[in-house]
Amino acid sequence: MPLPLILVIDGDTAVLDAVEAQLDRRYGGDYRVVAANDPDTALDTLATGEEVALILIARTLAGVTGGGLLERARQLHPHAKCGLMVAWDALADPPTAAAIVDAIALGAIDYYVPLPAAWPDEVFHHTIATFLLEWATEQRKVPHTVHIIGAEWSGRAHELRETFQSCAAPHTFSLADSEEGRRLLARTSPPITLPVMILPDGRALSDPSNAEIAEAAGAPTDFDGSDFDVVIVGAGPAGLSAAVYGASEGLRTLVIDERGIGGQARSSSAIRNYLGFPRGVSGSRLAELAHEQAAVFGASFVFMHHVTTLTRADDQLTLTLADDRSVNAAAVILATGASYRRLDVPSLEALTGAGVFYGGPASLAHALSGTDVFVAGGANSAGQAALHLARYARRVTLVVRGPALEAGMSHYLVQEIGATANIEVRTGTTITGGGGDGRLRELVLRDGPSGGEETVAADALFVLIGANPHTEWLPAEIARDDHGFLRTGDDVPGDGDAAWPLDRRPFALETSLPGVLAAGDVRHGSVKRVASAVGEGSIAVRFVHALRAAH
Structure with a gap:
């Protein structure tokens, strides 16, 4: 070559x-x-x-x-x-x-x-x-790359790509009937069921489950019933920060995430205002470095496992996973973050992974050279996505529901977008329809003030329109706001079903369930920035020490 x-x-x-x-x-x-x-x-x-x-x-x-x-x-x-x-x-x-x-x-x-x-x-x-x-x-030119081969772009193959993207793991994807797909499949032994994953050591997993993927990636399997000083649920910036500080300060630390590392930050292709990275850093790379840092200090990680319940008995907290295994903790830090809201347009939902993507374009932008791409959203993540795509796409259209970018986006991003010739901004606009023949070909845009609709050609759509917190699994005694975000500290109610039960006041990041803290985007009133999430993760560990001292 x-x-x-x-x-x-x-x-x-x-x-x-x-x-x-x-x-x-x-x-x-x-x-x-x-x-x-x-x-x-x-x-x-x-x-x-x-x-x-x-x-x-x-x-x-x-x-x-x-x-x-x-x-x-x-x-x-x-x-x-x-x-x-x-x-x-x-x-x-x-x-x-x-x-x-x-x-x-x-x-x-x-x-x-x-x-x-x-x-x-x-x-x-x-x-x-x-x-x-x-x-x-x-360009996926690094060792230890996982190769995924699927019959089509959508379905389970898309889920696998999403999983590896969320784990910030090097991977490639090939259609089974492509030249590369046929070459890779020739290395496997029949019978096989698509999609197939070929691991760096040559093993091939046929239509693998998440548990099989986690085990193949080296996740611990002997944690059932174990006791930890702190269990962190969520491996985004807040959770990773808590893991680094918890483990470095001698706490027995376990991190559980149903996906992988990075959380919503992994969709950012270039975080340029994060302290200490003058060149900027991608969300995925920042997560990789933080994961490595926490692991070096001794934190344990369990990925691709879903926590279903959280209970308290006396001073012990217990978390149960979907496979009925459980872990015990003296303190729990909830850093589950939030997920992108859906468009709820059936014709576009059917094309998820086939031109319609929820989250940023970090792993896909290079494949969109010369195309017409749309980004829905008006916050920083949408602005960063548009700027990254503009380096490759012929034209990028940023579709914003609100009347102006300044309402939800940092000033430096607004300026950069305004100076980028191949980015068009359409404010007061929503996406109401679209479709294609197995892949996205067009979108329907509605102008808010006039109500008029326009059908436009589109090769890809990235949706970043806000987030819903991952709190539906938590017990009723943990107080939430009207949108499901967790109330902490002075925002914890003094009466009602989720009232604070102890004589002392809750710590600043403590929820209404004593010993359970919240950090990052899942918390009511959080700033929703990487730096603030990292800060809250480290502060949460300080309160873990305070909880231990109180007992």
């Missing part, structure tokens, strides 16, 4: 030679490093059809050629990572810094790259290695 390209473009021959030498020496065995000292040569290279992993462009050449060299590079290779090469002190010059910030905000580049100094410049190589890791992960 031909090696993917790393293309370096700089008009300064001395700089070009130095960068090429650094790259070739470090990455030449796995990538073909190509240098170009003028835009025409660079465009000729980009037009050959070879796979490009990384493009490094000198700032002095970024705007050269019709439409700009950066823009042409993005059009020809939307999957490639793109870095702007600048002097090491570029951010000290306000105009240069502003231009770099604008280029990142508008999606023209992924990040800036300080030019390397003497060999070896590990700061330079850290940036390059990060680019290449992100590219390889997005």
Whole structure:
């Protein structure tokens, strides 16, 4: 197989030679490093059809050629990572810094790259290695990839893809009658029932259950009846944060999630305002790192298992799972988050996984080059999804029920969307219909003020229209608000069926069931941001210690 390209473009021959030498020496065995000292040569290279992993462009050449060299590079290779090469002190010059910030905000580049100094410049190589890791992960070019083969895009095959996406696990999907699907199936032994999963060790699972998938992935099987200091239900940002802090502080910690890691955050392709990640970080990658961090401290994880009941007897809390196994805990942290609301349009529900997707496009955007894509929603996750898709799709239409984006979206996202030429925003609009011949082909949009409807061609629809909390399984003595979110601290009622039962007041994140805390999006009054969820997860562990001290 031909090696993917790393293309370096700089008009300064001395700089070009130095960068090429650094790259070739470090990455030449796995990538073909190509240098170009003028835009025409660079465009000729980009037009050959070879796979490009990384493009490094000198700032002095970024705007050269019709439409700009950066823009042409993005059009020809939307999957490639793109870095702007600048002097090491570029951010000290306000105009240069502003231009770099604008280029990142508008999606023209992924990040800036300080030019390397003497060999070896590990700061330079850290940036390059990060680019290449992100590219390889997005293109499924990483080890330990699970291959899923299905007869069609929807149905159980779609559920498996969703499961692995929620676990932030590397995976591919192929139709059984495709060339790749036939090649993969040839490695299995009959009889088989689609969908089939081929694990990294070569084992093939025929139409596997969630329990089989969990066991194959290494989930513990001997936890029935075990005692823990804290059991965390939910592995989104709040739950993962609680796991890190709980385990690192010596608490016997168990995390249970019916899906995988990341929660709703995994749908975000680029969280750019999270502390400590100046390049931005995808929700999936953030979840992967947090999961690894918690595991290193000793937290245990049980995925693809559904908790059905939570009961309290004296000072012990017991959680029962759908398979009748149970665990005991001195304290429980509920971090179950919330799920996306459905459109409730039957013709579109039938196409879930076949052009209609609930959640963000992190794993699908690269497959939508040149298409017309719609995003329904007016919050940050919808804005991030639209911006990510705009790098690949011919046109992205953001469908917003409300009168203006500013009502539910961060200012920086509103600005970025407004500056992105191939994003159209339709406010005061709802999706009332649509369909296609086995795959989404059209949508029906209704204008709120006039009531008029319009049928438009559509290749994909991503729905991010709000969330419902996962609290329906909880006992009645845990107080909720009118929308099902959990009341905590001072919001816990003093009378009624879910009244606080003890003489002391509940702790700030404690629900009306003593010893049960809530953190993250599931909690009434939460900010619904990753950083605040992480903060609440860590604070919840502080109250676990307070509960232990109270006894």
